[in-house]
């Protein structure tokens with residue numbers, strides 16, 4: 001069976017309710033901790049610094065938890081298994097730059113988007129920049145992402161290489177094992193900065209709204225997170241955090 005098919009089946013199974021029940025907001029508040037999962041190979045959104053998980057989304061999760069009066073307890077997992085673990089009740093929420101898609105919405109609930117971005121063509125300087133340039137070229141994507149789905153719909157690619165995480169895909173690009181990498185615009189801009197301009201950020205292929213995933217039907221937590229997000233987006237703390245990482249406010253306009 002193709003990986004894509006397996007992924008779809010798993011999400012479908014979750015949508016049918018094959019899941020352990022989630023902790024509601026009252027239970028979380030009483031316990032004093034919000035259990036949050038991510039995949040920390042995705043700078044500047046989530047990455048590790050020593051033993052700590054840092055980045056824009058890591059700090060945003062901490063801001064939201066503070067609004068709820070609880071502490072964050074971090075869990076990590078590979079990107080393609082995060083929503084499955086959520087359905088199994090392994091953690092309360094997932095913050096890992098998930099694009100809000102109708103397919104994912106069958107399996108999980110999303111909070112209101114916490115930023116807007118899109119998929120771009122990233123390549124070594126001088127390499128392919130547009131979708132048209134990708135004809136006949138080997139293209140890397142991360143497993144389970146909206147970029148992987150989109151890459152499959154692009155005609156004439158010279159092959160799609162699927163990597164388990166962002167770090168591996170980026171390394172493949174730098175080593176010349178792949179000619180382009182479709183990834184998030186801000187992740188691509190960060191890679192350009194980190195490599196001292198050895199890579200270039202090309203065409204924006206599509207746009208997406210990014211949201212925190214919560215277990216399907218966990219209404220009190222969805223409401224709690226939405227209220228916390230609204231608060232940090234109006235009291236200046238979101239803006240400050242966004243400017244720290246991106247030099248701009250990346251909320252959806």
Ligand code: ARG
Nearest residue numbers: 039042096097098099145146
């Ligand atoms: N935005 C893309 C998606 O929704 C990619 C997210 C990848 N996130 C990560 N932590 N590696 O699929």
